[in-house]
Amino acid sequence: xxxxxxxxxxxxxxxxxxxxxxxxxxxxxxxxxxxxxxxxxxxxxxxxxxxxxxxxxxxxxxxxxxxxxxxxxxxxxxxxxxxxxxxxxxxxxxxxxxxxxxxxxxxxxxxxxxxxxxxxxxxxxxxxxxxxxxxxxxxxxxxxxxxxxxxxxxxxxxxxxxxxxxxxxxxxxxxxxxxxxxxxxxxxxxxxxxxxxxxxxxxxxxxxxxxxxxxxxxxxxxxxxxxxxxxxxxxxxxxxxxxxxxxxxxxxxxxxxxxxxxxxxxxxxxxxxxxxxxxxxxxxxxxxxxxxxxxxxxxxxxxxxxxxxxxxxxxxxxxxxxxxxxxxxxxxxxxxxxxxxxxxxxxxxxxxxxxxxxxxxxxxxxxxxxxxxxxxxxxxxxxxxxxxxxxxxxxxxxxxxxxxxxxxxxxxxxxxxxxxxxxxxxxxxxxxxxxxxxxxxxxxxxxxxxxxxx
Amino acid sequence: xxxxxxxxxxxxxxxxxxxxxxxxxxxxxxxxxxxxxxxxxxxxxxxxxxxxxxxxxxxxxxxxxxxxxxxxxxxxxxxxxxxxxxxxxxxxxxxxxxxxxxxxxxxxxxxxxxxxxxxxxxxxxxxxxxxxxxxxxxxxxxxxxxxxxxxxxxxxxxxxxxxxxxxxxxxxxxxxxxxxxxxxxxxxxxxxxxxxxxxxxxxxxxxxxxxxxxxxxxxxxxxxxxxxxxxxxxxxxxxxxxxxxxxxxxxxxxxxxxxxxxxxxxxxxxxx
Ligand code: SF4
Ligand code: SF4
Numbered sequence: 001x002x003x004x005x006x007x008x009x010x011x012x013x014x015x016x017x018x019x020x021x022x023x024x025x026x027x028x029x030x031x032x033x034x035x036x037x038x039x040x041x042x043x044x045x046x047x048x049x050x051x052x053x054x055x056x057x058x059x060x061x062x063x064x065x066x067x068x069x070x071x072x073x074x075x076x077x078x079x080x081x082x083x084x085x086x087x088x089x090x091x092x093x094x095x096x097x098x099x100x101x102x103x104x105x106x107x108x109x110x111x112x113x114x115x116x117x118x119x120x121x122x123x124x125x126x127x128x129x130x131x132x133x134x135x136x137x138x139x140x141x142x143x144x145x146x147x148x149x150x151x152x153x154x155x156x157x158x159x160x161x162x163x164x165x166x167x168x169x170x171x172x173x174x175x176x177x178x179x180x181x182x183x184x185x186x187x188x189x190x191x192x193x194x195x196x197x198x199x200x201x202x203x204x205x206x207x208x209x210x211x212x213x214x215x216x217x218x219x220x221x222x223x224x225x226x227x228x229x230x231x232x233x234x235x236x237x238x239x240x241x242x243x244x245x246x247x248x249x250x251x252x253x254x255x256x257x258x259x260x261x262x263x264x265x266x267x268x269x270x271x272x273x274x275x276x277x278x279x280x281x282x283x284x285x286x287x288x289x290x291x292x293x294x295x296x297x298x299x300x301x302x303x304x305x306x307x308x309x310x311x312x313x314x315x316x317x318x319x320x321x322x323x324x325x326x327x328x329x330x331x332x333x334x335x336x337x338x339x340x341x342x343x344x345x346x347x348x349x350x351x352x353x354x355x356x357x358x359x360x361x362x363x364x365x366x367x368x369x370x371x372x373x374x375x376x377x378x379x380x381x382x383x384x385x386x387x388x389x390x391x392x393x394x395x396x397x398x399x400x401x402x403x404x405x406x407x408x409x410x411x412x413x414x415x416x417x418x419x420x421x422x423x424x425x426x427x428x429x430x431x432x433x434x435x436x437x438x439x440x441x442x443x444x445x446x447x448x449x450x451x452x453x454x
Numbered sequence: 455x456x457x458x459x460x461x462x463x464x465x466x467x468x469x470x471x472x473x474x475x476x477x478x479x480x481x482x483x484x485x486x487x488x489x490x491x492x493x494x495x496x497x498x499x500x501x502x503x504x505x506x507x508x509x510x511x512x513x514x515x516x517x518x519x520x521x522x523x524x525x526x527x528x529x530x531x532x533x534x535x536x537x538x539x540x541x542x543x544x545x546x547x548x549x550x551x552x553x554x555x556x557x558x559x560x561x562x563x564x565x566x567x568x569x570x571x572x573x574x575x576x577x578x579x580x581x582x583x584x585x586x587x588x589x590x591x592x593x594x595x596x597x598x599x600x601x602x603x604x605x606x607x608x609x610x611x612x613x614x615x616x617x618x619x620x621x622x623x624x625x626x627x628x629x630x631x632x633x634x635x636x637x638x639x640x641x642x643x644x645x646x647x648x649x650x651x652x653x654x655x656x657x658x659x660x661x662x663x664x665x666x667x668x669x670x671x672x673x674x675x676x677x678x679x680x681x682x683x684x685x686x687x688x689x690x691x692x693x694x695x696x697x698x699x700x701x702x703x704x705x706x707x708x709x710x711x712x713x714x715x716x717x718x719x720x721x722x723x724x725x726x
Contacts, residue, residue, distance in 0.1 A: 047558075047559055051555070056698070063702065066554075066703070069478045069479020070482060130506075133492055144488040148489075159659040159662070165660050174665075352664075
């Protein structure tokens with residue numbers, strides 16, 4: 001480049017597009033070295049944990065669903081699990097299956113939304129899905145069809161796709177009949193083909209080299225790909241450290257959120273290290289539990305075979321955030337298959353829910369939101385009123401890893417000579433969207449302009 | 455692209471979508487209009503819609519949809535600028551129309567809230583209230599719901615394109631419930647239900663699924679809230695329960711009904 005790069009440079013991208021919620025990015029570059037990359041989340045403070053205090057034990061599922069319009073089911077499911085845990089109730093059998101089905105619906109629509117509307121435009125040089133619908137109409141039509149099928153599953157079970165009304169602690173207000181569920185089968189069979197085609201489509205994208213250096217954290221279940229339950233399991237970035245799990249009740253001891261004055265957001269740390277949750281982590285921790293069909297799709301897509309047991313044995317861990325779109329596409333295929341399986345085995349339960357009598361105590365719940373692990377904890381008094389609530393969403397956990405990712409990518413870009421603002425902006429926006437951050441979920445992010453600290 | 459520029463089509467009205475304090479759900483409803491989305495994009499130029507596009511063109515906009523409530527000092531400034539750039543401004547959802555679930559803070563001690571959520575509350579900038587857009591600037595139409603209904607959103611956009619007032623009925627959820635042929639959950643099962651006082655729009659979803667309405671569309675145009683209270687008490691709700699029931703997703707709107715017998719939000723007829 002002929003222009004000498006200024007010794008000191010600051011870049012602000014005032015608003016990132018095609019992410020949920022609002023966020024800005026602040027980069028400091030000194031002498032060609034990136035000294036800081038910071039996501040400034042300016043989603044205004046929202047006080048859900050405070051609003052929950054004094055509410056009845058039946059209320060958190062509806063209330064917390066309003067934290068995020070993109071993954072309301074995840075909030076409802078984590079809340080239900082935490083409350084049921086506190087009340088000593090286990091929901092199993094067909095009611096548990098229905099919950100997994102509902103969650104599959106959200107996975108299908110949310111992952112498809114991200115793949116087609118938010119992420120794919122980056123790989124194909126378009127600004128948005130509208131541009132994409134001109135250059136790749138059949139792929140957009142397929143994406144809309146898939147998303148609609150995901151919505152149809154959530155709508156049938158939940159009443160509507162955003163903030164479903166039919167979920168309650170103990171199960172549902174009304175359980176669908178077999179015949180009602182059968183209506184979905186035909187659409188889901190079409191969706192199976194659409195999901196395969198989506199995997200093939202995204203497999204053809206060009207993936208820049210990158211590797212996210214962070215521990216991977218996801219829930220693990222026995223015998224099945226974890227979605228609506230599981231034990232937190234870690235695959236450390238340092239290959240010399242073995243994978244490990246810990247009980248959910250110890251979650252906040254392992255994943256600690258700190259508010260620090262030089263940072264713009266609450267930062268989470270997993271055992272004092274950076275960590276990442278979401279598709280890449282799920283693939284690493286439970287990939288071997290995917291269905292044969294999903295595994296075949298993953299292999300065709302170039303993901304290889306997942307590790308046979310978190311990190312142990314042979315198999316490939318994917319650390320390239322650009323390739324998260326491949327794992328998402330495979331997960332959509334899996335969710336469609338799971339939905340079909342659950343419907344085929346469905347028997348309408350005698351009652352739509354089990355009783356969850358209030359009692360004093362503390363309960364923990366975690367599920368795999370499309371974007372990663374979502375943890376809830378509630379404490380109740382004798383009357384079943386919430387005395388304390390704690391919510392740790394995936395984006396809060398991923399922020400440190402995303403920032404580190406940005407720092408390395410921008411550094412690599414600068415080393416290649418891509419120093420213009422436009423180039424760096426594009427690079428960063430892509431890097432952030434790789435992680436599908438859900439800023440709306442940041443129930444308690446804060447804004448802090450570092451300039452004020454000088 | 456290198457293709458020669460085709461003859462310019464007539465300018466399409468420009469759409470801007472803006473977000474304040476919210477969950478993104480109401481904006482997402484626009485992306486959930488899968489069948490209509492490409493049609494809408496053909497009729498309107500999507501000039502500003504950050505959730506969907508990196509293209510963020512400056513105003514003026516012919517139609518602006520606002521999601522979310524006004525809850526920071528910066529919001530107060532921003533909504534004024536957006537209004538100045540908007541020919542027609544429509545609020546979408548309970549947050550933008552009534553302050554939404556965030557308005558729970560209006561009746562609480564925000565300093566205490568900050569201390570509950572943040573270790574260092576002094577780093578946070580927020581207002582003590584979460585207010586509807588109409589508290590700050592004139593609004594042409596308010597679309598209710600948490601979230602809004604897809605069909606009603608399409609109607610609002612269609613009406614805008616046709617230059618007429620949206621045909622959004624002002625009656626209560628009970629009408630829709632009857633039309634759907636539901637058994638009344640209050641009459642049949644003694645389940646408390648806000649359907650009689652809640653604005654229609656959802657198609658009576660909750661009673662259809664066997665639960666009582668919890669008021670996510672806010673108060674209907676004419677409501678008789680005092681007449682409903684004894685019914686809820688009969689069904690076992692304490693005064694405190696009723697208070698929480700009414701004070702969740704449309705706190706300020708139901709409070710206005712309690713205090714003045716009028717919904718805190720009204721449909722404003724647009725210029726068409
Ligand atoms: S009104 Fe409800 S759905 Fe809409 S943005 Fe607000 S919280 Fe979300
Ligand atoms: S019945 Fe009431 S609470 Fe349920 S979706 Fe409709 S307006 Fe909302």
